[in-house]
Amino acid sequence: MKTQRVLTGITTSGTPHLGNYVGAIRPTVRASRLANVESFYFLADYHALIKTGGDPARVQRSTLEIAATWLACGLDPEKVTFYRQSDIPEIPELTWMLTCVTGKGLLNRAHAYKAAVDKNTEAGTEPDDGVSAGLFMYPVLMGADILMFNAHQVPVGRDQIQHIEMARDMASSFNHLYGEHFTLPEAAIEDHVATLPGLDGRKMSKSYDNTIPLFVPKEQLRKLIMGIVTDSRAPGEPKSTEGSALFQLYQAFASTEETADLAKAYANGIAWGEAKQMLFERLDREIAPMREVYDELIKDPARIEKTLKMGAAKARAIATPFTQRLRQAVGLRPLDMEAGNAKPTAKAAKASLPVFKQYREADGLFYFKLTDSKGAVLLQSKGFAVPREAAQAMARLQQEGSIALDDLAPQLIAPKDVQGVTQALAQLRQAAA
Numbered sequence: 314m315k316t317q318r319v320l321t322g323i324t325t326s327g328t329p330h331l332g333n334y335v336g337a338i339r340p341t342v343r344a345s346r347l348a349n350v351e352s353f354y355f356l357a358d359y360h361a362l363i364k365t366g367g368d369p370a371r372v373q374r375s376t377l378e379i380a381a382t383w384l385a386c387g388l389d390p391e392k393v394t395f396y397r398q399s400d401i402p403e404i405p406e407l408t409w410m411l412t413c414v415t416g417k418g419l420l421n422r423a424h425a426y427k428a429a430v431d432k433n434t435e436a437g438t439e440p441d442d443g444v445s446a447g448l449f450m451y452p453v454l455m456g457a458d459i460l461m462f463n464a465h466q467v468p469v470g471r472d473q474i475q476h477i478e479m480a481r482d483m484a485s486s487f488n489h490l491y492g493e494h495f496t497l498p499e500a501a502i503e504d505h506v507a508t509l510p511g512l513d514g515r516k517m518s519k520s521y522d523n524t525i526p527l528f529v530p531k532e533q534l535r536k537l538i539m540g541i542v543t544d545s546r547a548p549g550e551p552k553s554t555e556g557s558a559l560f561q562l563y564q565a566f567a568s569t570e571e572t573a574d575l576a577k578a579y580a581n582g583i584a585w586g587e588a589k590q591m592l593f594e595r596l597d598r599e600i601a602p603m604r605e606v607y608d609e610l611i612k613d614p615a616r617i618e619k620t621l622k623m624g625a626a627k628a629r630a631i632a633t634p635f636t637q638r639l640r641q642a643v644g645l646r647p648l649d650m651e652a653g654n655a656k657p658t659a660k661a662a663k664a665s666l667p668v669f670k671q672y673r674e675a676d677g678l679f680y681f682k683l684t685d686s687k688g689a690v691l692l693q694s695k696g697f698a699v700p701r702e703a704a705q706a707m708a709r710l711q712q713e714g715s716i717a718l719d720d721l722a723p724q725l726i727a728p729k730d731v732q733g734v735t736q737a738l739a740q741l742r743q744a745a746a
C-alpha cells in the first residue's frame with residue numbers, strides 16, 4: 314500500500330478537553346503508529362488569532378498546553394512531523410495563492426460564517442456585524458494547512474467536514490488552472506465517537522462552556538463527572554441509554570463488552586450516582602498515566618519549544634521546495650527564467666510538449682513511456698500482456714495527471730524525477746484543455 318499522509322491541527326485557543334481527545338488526538342496518535350502512514354500534527358495558532366483577538370497570553374498558554382497534551386498522549390515527534398503553524402511562513406503564502414482561486418460565494422456558504430450572519434439577521438443588525446475577515450477566510454487558511462503537505466486523510470470532528478470539502482474544492486480549482494500540484498484530501502471520522510456530549514448534554518465545545526478538560530487533577534475530574542446532566546429517574550427505575558450524555562461518554566472510552574454491561578445496568582435501574590462513578594473510573598484508567606507525563610512536560614516549556622523547532626525544520630523541508638514549485642506554477646518567477654506560460658504558436662507549443670509513446674518490445678510485451686520534448690525518458694511503464702491495458706494506463710495519466718501515479722505504481726518503473734513527471738503531465742493536461 315502506498316504511504317498515506319495523515320494531517321490534523323488543533324486551534325490553540327483553549328485547553329484540550331475530552332471531545333478533542335476522543336475526536337482528534339486519540340485516533341490520530343493511534344494512526345501515527347501504523348506502518349504506511351506519515352503523520353503531520355500541528356498547533357493551529359494562526360487560526361487561534363481569529364477567536365482570541367486581544368488575548369495573547371491565552372494563545373501562548375494554550376499552545377503550550379496543547380503541545381504537552383499531544384506529547385503526553387503518546388505522540389512520537391521523531392516518527393511524526395509535529396509543528397506549530399506559525400513556524401511555517403509558507404502557509405500564509407499558500408493561503409494567498411488559494412485565496413485567489415477560491416470563490417467568495419464558496420466562503421459565503423461556510424457554516425461558521427453563515428451562523429454569524431444568521432445571528433445578526435435575527436438580531437436585526439448588519440449581516441456582517443462583528444464578523445472579521447479572518448473568520449470569513451478561516452477555511453482558506455485551513456485549506457493551506459492541508460494542501461501544503463498534500464494530506465490524504467484529515468482526522469477531524471464532524472463539524473469540520475465542510476472545511477475539508479472546501480479544501481478539495483480549492484485543490485481542484487488550483488490544479489485545473491496550474492496543473493496537478495495538490496492531492497485531494499478526505500475527512501477521516503471515527504464514526505461512533507466523532508462528537509462527544511458535554512456536561513449539559515449538548516455537543517462538548519468551548520463555545521458552550523460545557524467541556525471536561527482532559528488533564529484536570531483527578532478529584533476535579535470526579536467532580537465534573539458528577540455534574541453531568543441526567544434525567545430525574547430514581548435508583549431502581551430503568552433508564553434509557555438513548556440521549557444519555559453519560560452513556561455516550563462511557564462508550565467513547567469503554568470496550569464493546571463494557572458498554573453492553575452498562576446498557577444492561579441502565580435497563581436494570583442503576584442509580585445515576587453509581588453510573589457516574591463507573592464513568593469516572595473508566596476515564597481515569599485511560600487518562601491517569603498520560604496525566605503524569607503531562608504534568609512533567611508543562612513544567613518544562615523550553616523542552617517543548619525545542620521539540621516544536623525540530624518539527625518546523627522537518628515540515629519546512631517539504632514546504633519550502635513545494636512553495637517554490639507553486640510560485641513557479643502561478644508565475645511568481647525570477648525574471649531571467651524562461652517564460653513557460655508565454656503563449657507560443659500552436660506548432661511551437663506542440664513541439665515543446667512531452668509525449669507518450671506506446672511500443673512493443675522483443676519480449677512480446679507492450680510498453681509505454683513518457684518523454685520530454687527533447688526525447689529524454691521521464692516515465693517508463695512495465696510490460697503489459699495486451700496493448701489495451703497499456704493504452705488504458707496511459708489514458709489515465711493523461712486525464713488524471715500525477716494523481717493517477719499512486720494507483721498505477723505497480724505498473725510503472727518508479728520515476729527518478731517525480732516532480733518532472735508531475736510537471737509534464739500537468740503541461741499535457743493544460744495543452745489538452
Ligand code: TRP
Pocket residue numbers: 320321322323324357360454455458459467468469473
Ligand atoms: N479548524 C480546526 C478545528 O477547529 C483546526 C484546524 C486548523 C485544522 N487547520 C486544520 C484541522 C487543518 C485539520 C486540518 O478543529
